[in-house]
Amino acid sequence: MAFESLSDRFQNIFSGLRKKGKLSEADVKAAMREVKMALLEADVNFKVVKQFVNSVKERAVGVEVMESLTPGQQVIKIVNEEMIKLMGDDNQDLTFSKEPPTIYMMVGLQGAGKTTSSAKIAGLLKKKGKNPLLVAGDIYRPAAVKQLQVVGEQLDVPVFEMGTNNKPVDIAKAAIEYGKKNNNDVIIIDTAGRLHIDEKMMGELVEIKEQVKPFQILLVVDSMTGQDAVNVAESFNNQLEIDGVILTKLDGDTRGGAALSVKAVTGKPIKFACVGEKLTDVEVFHSDRMASRILGMGDVLTLIEKASENIDEAKAKEMERKLRKAEFTFDDFLDQMQQLKSMGSINDLLGMIPGMGKQMKNVQIDDKEIAKMEAMILSMTNEERANPDLINPSRKKRIATGSGNDIGAVNRFIKQFHQSKQMMKQMGGMMKGKKGRNGMMNLPF
Template identity: 50%
Template structure:
């Protein structure tokens, strides 16, 4: 995510390395490189200009502390202005005082509206204990209705649809059904077009007028850069939506749409989507996104994801097993399953401070765990609990059963034993305490 922009911003800060303090000369050079990086990332020209002017003014003003490392000081200034450009605080969905809360979803065809509608339903069920119903108001494409029904079935959520091509009727009747079934949320998936047209705008406006939604969200494909921003502006002028959803953020290495849209449209980004899976949806936090772009990772989001997957009681049992050197392949397999449950591996790596830069030119294989799981699954319960009994005969049988080679099993066992040693070394609270103290030395710790 935003790898190109992150890399270019880091290069822009290089001119401050080795400098004793921030000066007019190195400010000018760094600001020039930052503006170039933003424009290369397809950030709106006026937004890039305003952003760099503010950075320059702050860097030359009395806010600068000459006693602080100039590189860190300048990064802090850029970070603060980036948070401002993203909107300062997270903005949540408006909830109706009297149920149901009605959420209208709009956007161009191919932006990911239908998938987002299902993702939002899943998110609201799990995070807010809500009971949603999905309304299939994209009445022109049978595939869209079928897709919504398939996705909804996987998350045990009802869908309202009709045979007639009457989107307004679908929306109104879905709201009525929600009231009759005591469902507290209605998510209306509307039709999209390949481009903005009058018919599309009129229909969304009519639906909005008919159901008076509490929240109207515009879904935009972040990979389309400035086109996304222009489309968002046109939609907002017509239907005055409440917030933006950026999809396909995992494939966007530039970041132009994300950095431009709040300023140009003057509406907050409320959610970001980073993959096809229904759990690949996150509320948008301006400060966390700024940290990721500046290579600082997003430890808070990573911890939140981990907390959802890892049971505290199980974690304590696991720690005891690690300390007593009883961590086995059964435990390892369980950990792999939980890590996979946290979401897209590339996205997780990007949350680790410095990892994005370290793995910038490396392909991260989302299926990397599959051969490992196949090998472990081909073992007997006894072999998983006591891997030391894996002799040559057993390894050949496991290789044949998992579709791998004996050397793959040898490599796995070598890595597993190394990992056990490392885990045992860092399981002591003393060393963990030292690690936590070290984090205070980070620029924003």
């Protein structure tokens, strides 16, 4: 698994660099080599990687190493901060023109997810109390108009279409008129997917832009895109002057380096991330989550963050000791679940945790399941949480009733708890075997 080799390599940086003081050029160079590889494996464009690595190198040399970090960790911390900064640290929400209707135009390659994204944005707007209109401007792909109509119906958002025999620019113009008459304050124009080097098709977009003067043009980019992302983004931006980016299919397991590439070459904000097949699966883009995903170091970053915030190391050591001795309680379990939940989808997180890859490969955890588990723990008494062995059949029955589950679910959960306790014990041992590093590195979360 790609993740394993990667996190192993990062672990090596940490064990290799132990001394304190200022970051030397050698420290930075060693760490940056690994960072470079990580970024390349995450599909960040080679030129972007080079540029990024160089600028971070300059910033990092001579920086004081924090007491709680190793030099390697200090470099990663700087890398992470710079990456977040580069991808835009302010949350980008949708804005509206002073004079309605606000016109959005969606553009991108074939199969990037424009139609679905258009619908998702319309859904968001509707929730905000807007009255959006979707416009079917893809007259080329068979049944594209129908697709927009179907999703429009699911959202109860009107769809303007003129079949496939009119020019997209005429459809767009007619749609604006229609929207004005029908009090649609936001108009979203879906367009056909096209290659950025197809002059004729790109010309069509330019014409629409000139004729309807959209308030914003959003480029839809598949998060799985490889090195070519820069060419696509640059080309669309040069010809259309885009205003923002929507990143799709982030519910996959791609590391999503395209996000960094696109941002680096266009300078335009990434506004939304699409994270699932349901029409509500769209969220505001978080550059910090994306940075850790691209770097592929899940817990390492969290640990660095925590360590640099000077969180009580004694507490962390205590947790680590508990894990290794398998004294892990339901309270700890609840604690960790809640921490995890605040960081995003459990499945994504699990995948990102170095070393977890193999064990968790076939485990699918539903976020709903987590909610269930939480309910079960909350239905336990304090004694039961602290001492899981206390739980007998009659207590189980009470827990089941209290949490609204059947007794089978409670049984399964308790069994799972013991299994994961066992697993953590093993992991604690495993990581200890690799030795080195400060104590906190042994925490699985």
